Each structure stands twice: as structure tokens, then as C-alpha cells.
Amino acid sequence: MSERRIPEVDRAAAARRAVERRRERAALKRDLTMRVTAPQVVAKRAFDDADSVCGSMRITDFLLALPAIGVGKRDTILSDLEISPVKRLGGLGVRQRVSLLNWLDTRFPVQHPRAGRSRLLVLAGPTAVGKGTVAAHIRENNPEIHLSVSATTRKARPGETDGVHYYFVDDAEFDRLIADGELLEYAVVHNQSRYGTPRAPIDKALAAGKTVLLEIDLQGARQVRAAEPSATLIFLLPPSWDELVQRLVGRGTEDEAERSRRLRTAKVELAAQSEFDHLIVNEDVAAAAREVVELSEATAR
Ligand code: 5GP
Numbered sequence: 001m002s003e004r005r006i007p008e009v010d011r012a013a014a015a016r017r018a019v020e021r022r023r024e025r026a027a028l029k030r031d032l033t034m035r036v037t038a039p040q041v042v043a044k045r046a047f048d049d050a051d052s053v054c055g056s057m058r059i060t061d062f063l064l065a066l067p068a069i070g071v072g073k074r075d076t077i078l079s080d081l082e083i084s085p086v087k088r089l090g091g092l093g094v095r096q097r098v099s100l101l102n103w104l105d106t107r108f109p110v111q112h113p114r115a116g117r118s119r120l121l122v123l124a125g126p127t128a129v130g131k132g133t134v135a136a137h138i139r140e141n142n143p144e145i146h147l148s149v150s151a152t153t154r155k156a157r158p159g160e161t162d163g164v165h166y167y168f169v170d171d172a173e174f175d176r177l178i179a180d181g182e183l184l185e186y187a188v189v190h191n192q193s194r195y196g197t198p199r200a201p202i203d204k205a206l207a208a209g210k211t212v213l214l215e216i217d218l219q220g221a222r223q224v225r226a227a228e229p230s231a232t233l234i235f236l237l238p239p240s241w242d243e244l245v246q247r248l249v250g251r252g253t254e255d256e257a258e259r260s261r262r263l264r265t266a267k268v269e270l271a272a273q274s275e276f277d278h279l280i281v282n283e284d285v286a287a288a289a290r291e292v293v294e295l296s297e298a299t300a301r
Contacts, residue, residue, distance in 0.1 A: 024053045027242055029065040034241040035270045039066055039104050046089035047097055055090025062089055066108070067271070077103065111274050118230040119211045120202070121296055124221040125236030126266035127190075128248040130282045134236060135215035137289040145296060146205035148214045151177060154193035167198070185216065185223035190262070195220070211296040218269050225275070234292060235276035239283045 006014075031037040042062070046054035063074040078085055081099045083092065092100065125131050139147045151167040153174050162168050169177070174194050177183050186196030197214055205212050214224065224231050238244035244266060248259055273279060278295055282288040 021053065021056070025057055025061070027240060028053055028057065029061065030241040032062070032065040033067060034244075034267055035067060035273060036238060036241045036244070038110060039108055040101060040110060043089060043097070043101060043104060047092070050088075050090025052090070055088065057089050058085075059083055059087045059089055059092070060085050109274065111276065111279075118228070118232045119206060119209075119296070120224070120228055120231040121211065121213045121292070122221045122224050122231055122233045123213060123215045123236060123292060124218050124233070124276070125282075126238070126244065126269040127262045128244055128251065128266065129236045129238050130247065130285065130288075131215050131236050133285050134282060134288050134292065135213065137285050138213060138292060141289070142293055144210070145293065146201070146210045146212045148197050148202055148212060150195050150197055150216065151183070152193055152195045154195075184227060185220045187217055187219040187223070189217050189219075190265070197224075213292070213296070218272055222275070232278070232295065233276040234278045234280060234295060235273045236288065237270075237273070237279055237281045239281055 028037070028042065032039060032042060039062070042054045042057075045052055046057065049055050059078065060074060063069050063077060064071065069077070075085075081096065081103060083096050083100070087096075123131055123135060135147060138145055149163065149165070149167060151169050151174060153169060153171055154166075156162065156166070156168050160166065160168075171194075174186075174196065177196060177198070178186060182199055183196035184199040184202060186194060189195050195216070197216060197220065202212050202214075214220070216224070221233055225233060238247070245263065248254070248262060248266075254262060280288050280291045
């Protein structure tokens with residue numbers, strides 16, 4: 001009997017692996033709920049490798065993790081798709097895989113890059129995803145791209161230069177810019193200060209044949225889309241929801257109440273990603289910046 005028993009060390013290692021798996025599955029569920037990862041991506045990973053974290057996820061847990069799917073809806077979907085609730089994603093049959101993917105495409109449409117070409121690029125994304133850092137990297141390394149300098153009513157932070165990072169203006173001057181139609185878009189960001197994109201430098205750069213990049217918030221991106229429907233909208237995604245939370249906490253510039261407010265905002269912002277033409281994951285700043293630049297080259301051709 002004794003030789004059949006699993007040795008203590010193996011048992012401990014297996015328990016550790018099981019804990020790690022549960023942790024990874026929980027993180028994956030958060031990514032699905034927060035729309036950081038598309039459900040189609042998770043399904044395809046599961047079909048490619050049944051032993052992966054995605055593959056070992058129960059179909060019931062997968063569906064429940066999707067935005068706006070509760071228990072009732074989940075059960076209806078399972079019966080419509082003729083999938084048993086005991087199944088794991090990696091264990092679905094061929095027909096079930098096809099019907100699940102079709103259902104996902106209808107419920108969570110993936111955006112297709114628009115055919116039109118534009119040299120006006122808009123970089124947006126949830127709070128703390130690192131848009132500013134990616135834009136700064138492009139400013140340093142790609143002088144051929146005109147990075148728009150916004151006007152703002154917020155005070156300059158240490159290290160910021162007027163005319164380089166922002167045009168720091170007072171409320172009266174911001175009102176004047178709006179009244180004179182000098183802003184392409186403007187918005188109140190984080191319920192605090194006003195930010196806007198001066199129109200003239202952009203028109204000038206576009207007329208000179210340059211590519212123009214705006215790093216602005218979601219409200220601004222929507223206004224640009226309305227004013228210039230041909231603009232290319234890029235959405236920067238965090239590698240995971242946990243990473244986004246980490247970046248927000250790590251920054252240490254906001255207190256607890258402000259952090260949770262920004263996380264709620266980030267959740268709403270992530271839900272807008274399907275309005276964008278391209279999604280770029282900000283795993284590494286230089287790589288994400290390169291992807292933006294490549295898009296600018298592609299769209300400028
Ligand atoms: P910060 O104050 O940290 O530099 O920027 C705060 C937020 O304002 C960022 O999300 C940034 O994208 C956004 N922002 C910066 N300039 C503009 C702008 O001209 N228009 C809009 N709508 N948002 C901006």
C-alpha cells in the first residue's frame with residue numbers, strides 16, 4: 001500500500017500548482033469581466049490547448065465572467081448552444097466550438113480596422129494605462145510625428161514645461177478658446193480640470209503632410225470622431241485588469257477614494273473599446289509606441 005501513496009513533496013507541489021491555477025483563473029475572469037481580454041481570444045486559446053488556464057475553465061464560469069451575463073441568461077445560452085454545463089472550454093466538441101464562437105461574435109462584436117486612411121491619429125484608453133508614457137516615447141523618438149500639445153486649466157506639475165507638455169491657461173483663457181472656436185475638442189477630465197486640443201497647429205501639420213497624434217481622453221476621442229470621421233482611433237489596453245490596478249496604485253499620486261473612483265471610470269472606459277479602430281496592448285512602452293507609429297505609417301500611405 002505504502003508505495004502507492006503520493007510522496008509528500010509531490011503532494012505539496014500539486015497543491016501549490018492548484019492554488020496557482022485558481023489564482024490565474026480568477027485573474028482571467030477579471031480580465032473578461034473588465035473587457036481587458038476579448039472572450040473570443042480566451043475561447044481560441046482554450047481550443048488550442050485544453051490544458052491551459054483558458055482550456056480548464058468551466059463553460060459556466062466563462063459565461064458568467066462575461067459582461068452583463070447573469071445565471072439566468074447563462075443557462076439559456078447553454079441550452080440554446082446545446083452545451084452541457086459540466087463542460088470545460090477546452091473540452092467542447094467541434095460543433096459546440098463553432099456555435100460558441102458565432103454566438104460570441106454576435107454578442108461581443110470585434111471591431112474591424114476601417115479601410116479609410118487618415119493622418120489624424122487619436123490615442124485614448126483607460127486611466128493609468130500609460131497613454132502619456134507611450135505618447136512621450138513617441139515625442140522623443142519620432143519627431144516626424146506631430147504630437148498635439150493640449151491646453152489645460154490644471155496647474156503644471158514639476159518637470160512640465162508650458163508649450164511642450166501643455167499650454168497651461170486659466171479659466172478665462174480656456175473660455176475664450178472655446179468661444180473663438182479654436183479647439184477641435186475639449187472636456188472636463190476626472191471631474192477636475194478642462195483639457196482641449198488647439199485646432200490651428202493640427203491643421204497646419206496636416207497641411208504640411210505630417211501625421212498628427214492626439215493623446216486625449218475618451219470624451220475627446222468621441223468628439224474627434226464626430227468632427228473628423230476619417231480619424232484613426234487607437235485604444236490602448238492594459239495587459240490585464242490586475243496590472244491596471246497595480247499601475248494606478250503604484251503611481252501613488254491619488255488617495256484611496258480617488259483611486260477607486262478612477263478604477264470605476266476605467267471600467268466604463270474599457271467598455272468603449274469597440275468604438276475604436278485599433279486596439280494596442282501596452283505590455284511594453286517601446287513596443288506599444290512602435291505599434292502606434294506603424295499604424296501611422298500604414299494610415300499615411
Ligand atoms: P494629465 O493631467 O495626467 O496630464 O492628463 C489627464 C487626462 O487628460 C489624460 O487622460 C489625458 O489623455 C487627458 N487629456 C490630455 N489632453 C487632453 C485634451 O486635449 N483633450 C481631452 N479630451 N483630454 C485630454
